[in-house]
Amino acid sequence: MNATWRGWVGLAPGRIYYRGEIGAAGTHSHHAVQLLVARDTVLVLRGADGVDHSCRAALIPANTAHAVVQGAADGLLALIDPVSSLGRLLDRGESRSASAARWRLDPHPLPPAGDVSSAEAIDAVIRSVVRGEIPAARPRHAAVAEAVDLVPTLLPGRVGLGEVARAVHLSQSRLSHLFRQELGLPFRAYVRWERLRTALLLLSSGGSLTQAAHEAGFADSSHLTRVFRSMFGLAPSELLRGVRWEGQQVRPSPGRGAGESWVS
Structure with a gap:
C-alpha cells in the first residue's frame, strides 16, 4: 500500500512536524534534518546511490538526496533546522553522502493517534533518538x-x-x-x-x-x-x-470511524 499525504502539520521553533499518512516522494533534498517514523508498517526509502532501504524509521541529514518509494498509512515526519542545537545533535556533523543517512533507527514506538497528543508522541520519539532532552517550545527567561x-x-x-x-x-x-x-x-x-x-x-x-x-x-x-x-x-x-494545521477539524476520510481524526 502506498499512502497519500493526509495528516496534520505543527510548527515549533526550528522544527516542523507532520503526523498522518506518509506518501511517496521523488528524489529531493532539503535544508533540514529529517526524521521519518512509520507506526506499524515498513517504509521503503531510496538513497542518492539508488539503493532502496526497508525500515521503520530513518534519520536523513540536511542537504542529502533521498526519495520515499513506499510510504506508510500512519507515521511521523519531522524537519529540523540544521543550525539549531537539536539539528546539530541529530546531524552529528556527518558528511552529506548517501551513507550519511541512518536507515534503521530504533526509536521510541509511535503510539496510535489519539492515545497521547501528537506533539508529545513526536517529542518522545526525538528524545529517544538523541537520548536526551530537547529545547522547550516556550522560553523560561x-x-x-x-x-x-x-x-x-x-x-x-x-x-x-x-x-x-x-x-x-x-x-x-x-x-x-x-x-x-x-x-x-x-x-x-x-x-x-x-x-x-x-x-x-x-x-x-x-x-x-x-x-x-x-x-x-x-x-x-x-x-x-x-x-x-x-x-x-x-x-x-x-x-x-x-x-491541516494542528488543532483544525478535519473530516474523517472514508473507512475511518467517526471518533478518529487526523489532528491531535
Whole structure:
C-alpha cells in the first residue's frame, strides 16, 4: 500500500512536524534534518546511490538526496533546522553522502493517534533518538518570552536583533546568547521560522500564496516558494494539499470511524 499525504502539520521553533499518512516522494533534498517514523508498517526509502532501504524509521541529514518509494498509512515526519542545537545533535556533523543517512533507527514506538497528543508522541520519539532532552517550545527567561511575543508583531517588516533587544532591555549579545540557550536556535533563524509559521497559518486558513508571502515578509510568492522548497523539499501548495494545521477539524476520510481524526 502506498499512502497519500493526509495528516496534520505543527510548527515549533526550528522544527516542523507532520503526523498522518506518509506518501511517496521523488528524489529531493532539503535544508533540514529529517526524521521519518512509520507506526506499524515498513517504509521503503531510496538513497542518492539508488539503493532502496526497508525500515521503520530513518534519520536523513540536511542537504542529502533521498526519495520515499513506499510510504506508510500512519507515521511521523519531522524537519529540523540544521543550525539549531537539536539539528546539530541529530546531524552529528556527518558528511552529506548517501551513507550519511541512518536507515534503521530504533526509536521510541509511535503510539496510535489519539492515545497521547501528537506533539508529545513526536517529542518522545526525538528524545529517544538523541537520548536526551530537547529545547522547550516556550522560553523560561522573561525577556526572551517577551521577545518571542514581540517578533510576530514586527512582521512583515525587518526584524532586527538590536531593535528587539532594546525593547526587552537586554544587550544584543545577551539576547542572542539567551535565544540559543532557551530555544536552541539563533535569533535570525528563529525569525525565519516565525515568517514560515505566519505564511503557513495564512495558507492553511485559505489565504493566497501572494497574501501569505506579503504578510509574512517575503519579497513575493516566488521567494516564499523558494524558501519552502529549500527547507521542506516541496512547495507550499504541496505541503498543505490534504493536510491541516494542528488543532483544525478535519473530516474523517472514508473507512475511518467517526471518533478518529487526523489532528491531535
